[in-house]
Amino acid sequence: MQLTKQTLNQRNDHVYDALVVGGGAAGLSAGIYLQRYLLSTLMIDKGKARSFWMQELHNYLGLPPDTPGREVLKQGKEHYLSLEGDYLNAYVEEVIDEGETLAVKVRIGRQNPIYKVFRTRYLIAASGIIDHLPQLADMKNVFDYAGYNLHVCLICDGYEMRDQRVGVFGSTASSLQVAFPLGWFTPHITLFTNGAFEIEDELRDRFTAAGYTINEQPIHQFLGENHQMSGVELADGSMVELDAGLVSMGSKYHADYLQGIDLEYQGGNLVTDAMNRTSHPRIFAVGDLKVGMNQVVIAAADGANAATQIWRDIRRVEGSRRSQRVA
Amino acid sequence: MQLTKQTLNQRNDHVYDALVVGGGAAGLSAGIYLQRYLLSTLMIDKGKARSFWMQELHNYLGLPPDTPGREVLKQGKEHYLSLEGDYLNAYVEEVIDEGETLAVKVRIGRQNPIYKVFRTRYLIAASGIIDHLPQLADMKNVFDYAGYNLHVCLICDGYEMRDQRVGVFGSTASSLQVAFPLGWFTPHITLFTNGAFEIEDELRDRFTAAGYTINEQPIHQFLGENHQMSGVELADGSMVELDAGLVSMGSKYHADYLQGIDLEYQGGNLVTDAMNRTSHPRIFAVGDLKVGMNQVVIAAADGANAATQIWRDIRRVEGSRRSQRVA
Numbered sequence: 331m332q333l334t335k336q337t338l339n340q341r342n343d344h345v346y347d348a349l350v351v352g353g354g355a356a357g358l359s360a361g362i363y364l365q366r367y368l369l370s371t372l373m374i375d376k377g378k379a380r381s382f383w384m385q386e387l388h389n390y391l392g393l394p395p396d397t398p399g400r401e402v403l404k405q406g407k408e409h410y411l412s413l414e415g416d417y418l419n420a421y422v423e424e425v426i427d428e429g430e431t432l433a434v435k436v437r438i439g440r441q442n443p444i445y446k447v448f449r450t451r452y453l454i455a456a457s458g459i460i461d462h463l464p465q466l467a468d469m470k471n472v473f474d475y476a477g478y479n480l481h482v483c484l485i486c487d488g489y490e491m492r493d494q495r496v497g498v499f500g501s502t503a504s505s506l507q508v509a510f511p512l513g514w515f516t517p518h519i520t521l522f523t524n525g526a527f528e529i530e531d532e533l534r535d536r537f538t539a540a541g542y543t544i545n546e547q548p549i550h551q552f553l554g555e556n557h558q559m560s561g562v563e564l565a566d567g568s569m570v571e572l573d574a575g576l577v578s579m580g581s582k583y584h585a586d587y588l589q590g591i592d593l594e595y596q597g598g599n600l601v602t603d604a605m606n607r608t609s610h611p612r613i614f615a616v617g618d619l620k621v622g623m624n625q626v627v628i629a630a631a632d633g634a635n636a637a638t639q640i641w642r643d644i645r646r647v648e649g650s651r652r653s654q655r656v657a
Numbered sequence: 658m659q660l661t662k663q664t665l666n667q668r669n670d671h672v673y674d675a676l677v678v679g680g681g682a683a684g685l686s687a688g689i690y691l692q693r694y695l696l697s698t699l700m701i702d703k704g705k706a707r708s709f710w711m712q713e714l715h716n717y718l719g720l721p722p723d724t725p726g727r728e729v730l731k732q733g734k735e736h737y738l739s740l741e742g743d744y745l746n747a748y749v750e751e752v753i754d755e756g757e758t759l760a761v762k763v764r765i766g767r768q769n770p771i772y773k774v775f776r777t778r779y780l781i782a783a784s785g786i787i788d789h790l791p792q793l794a795d796m797k798n799v800f801d802y803a804g805y806n807l808h809v810c811l812i813c814d815g816y817e818m819r820d821q822r823v824g825v826f827g828s829t830a831s832s833l834q835v836a837f838p839l840g841w842f843t844p845h846i847t848l849f850t851n852g853a854f855e856i857e858d859e860l861r862d863r864f865t866a867a868g869y870t871i872n873e874q875p876i877h878q879f880l881g882e883n884h885q886m887s888g889v890e891l892a893d894g895s896m897v898e899l900d901a902g903l904v905s906m907g908s909k910y911h912a913d914y915l916q917g918i919d920l921e922y923q924g925g926n927l928v929t930d931a932m933n934r935t936s937h938p939r940i941f942a943v944g945d946l947k948v949g950m951n952q953v954v955i956a957a958a959d960g961a962n963a964a965t966q967i968w969r970d971i972r973r974v975e976g977s978r979r980s981q982r983v984a
Binding site for chain 1: 689690716718720729732733816819840841952955957958960965976
């Protein structure tokens with residue numbers, strides 16, 4: 331059930347089998363599988379998963395290729411709630427390893443928040459990442475286009491950009507190297523530094539040899555209408571026409587709540603085994619937070635794996651006939 | 658495009674980037690990703706993927722939990738064809754390693770078949786498995802219920818069987834041990850040997866201790882109507898009422914065409930790395946054929962991984978600007 335400030339005290343003494351941090355594709359898929367294994371699950375979501383911003387999922391098997399990401403999330407949440415999983419809109423602040431259980435400290439509400447600790451046997455970190463976007467004076471101007479034709483994922487949207495005039499927006503010289511695989515899809519590439527960093531000669535020569543234009547002026551704003559970005563206006567008032575943009579500025583990893591636990595990372599990503607278990611036996615990581623490709627369908631598969639392994643773990647300890655105990 | 662006997666000679670001199678054997682969930686997802694990477698793809702399907710038989714997919718994120726498997730396949734095939742991938746209804750007989758390419762020998766048509774060899778740089782084995790079913794005198798009686806409430810997948814359908822009277826149909830004593838994890842969902846379990854094998858005392862004792870009934874008579878037929886199996890009629894005319902069945906008789910692996918190539922297997926499953934590459938650098942395996950769980954969402958993720966790795970391989974060799982070459 332959807333928990334609220336009013337109803338959540340009904341769960342005071344409950345130890346969940348699994349607590350899922352994040353209600354994006356990975357978390358929802360995990361939750362659906364967990365509930366179908368008759369495990370008691372709490373999903374905690376702070377809202378606005380990365381796929382929420384995707385206006386069209388073009389590569390998810392079984393859905394028409396213009397399905398908005400938020401539709402998948404809506405369907406998944408309904409599915410999870412229909413299986414009687416608990417769901418709470420809140421922010422996870424901290425996880426404390428208590429041995430047999432994990433204590434999960436949660437903040438509920440933004441104004442006059444209340445704090446609560448949930449206990450769980452297993453935790454699934456499905457809190458994902460969010461892309462850094464160009465920082466312009468008017469951020470609303472950035473949000474107008476992000477997820478439409480201002481893309482953040484080459485794997486997802488390279489095909490959409492084929493033979494288009496594409497601007498690449500990086501945060502470091504190195505981040506602009508996404509232009510090379512983008513060059514598979516289009517030769518019409520302009521690299522924007524926004525005046526924020528230098529490009530060393532060797533890399534500059536490689537960009538130039540590939541036929542890419544380099545623009546090092548500060549950006550004033552994106553141009554366009556109806557969420558279709560049509561170019562960039564620079565600080566000096568000049569304009570560059572574009573058909574699409576690709577942002578390559580890295581990501582924020584939503585994993586602060588795990589800081590108190592010793593886990594193996596690779597870059598910002600959690601290292602897991604084939605069943606998505608981290609280096610901690612009771613903590614799993616799924617979706618964009620773990621090492622691997624950031625794709626909705628892969629996140630959904632991760633959730634299935636993690637849930638299944640947790641079921642196997644619990645079943646080995648408890649034996650059979652869960653149905654009678656909880657029915 | 659959908660290739661036919663009439664049109665397939667248009668592809669005589671073409672070397673595909675990837676040939677996908679099998680048009681189930683794994684193959685279709687791979688095909689969608691491959692075409693979106695601007696790689697030329699041929700999918701060869703003999704029809705009737707395992708998920709085709711699933712009347713309701715209950716655990717696939719983004720779809721209502723009563724979506725038939727065949728709907729996912731239909732949507733996926735339309736999606737793939739809309740991306741201009743080639744598709745051929747045929748049977749793959751043999752794959753020959755020619756070094757830079759693989760030659761794939763195909764039989765097209767059942768009566769008066771024609772034979773053809775396609776060439777490809779990479780091959781994705783997505784041909785899956787099919788479950789062995791109880792062999793009764795009247796197999797139509799078996800097909801009436803298989804995929805409805807005569808289940809073949811505990812992971813998928815354990816939840817559907819909770820607290821039901823379930824018959825387990827095995828092919829060996831060992832195969833009946835699926836009853837133990839099934840016992841998580843229901844205590845009302847009858848094990849059927851169909852009179853085909855013996856159960857040793859130690860295992861018999863474990864089944865009895867768990868509260869399971871053992872029935873060792875030959876089965877005459879399944880009872881029921883409208884695809885809902887309601888029990889079993891035994892050879893002696895007696896009947897056992899059931900709410901559902903679980904078949905645990907192993908699977909046929911559709912991988913005969915790979916016999917001429919030295920590949921690493923684990924049981925009947927192909928061993929792959931995290932990106933679904935087999936021990937052969939140009940052959941990938943996805944879905945039920947590879948080691949791992951047999952789930953539609955995992956198969957779909959496999960396809961994304963394999964396609965992406967093939968793209969990376971080809972891009973490294975060819976460099977950029979595919980778009981101009983093939984446009």
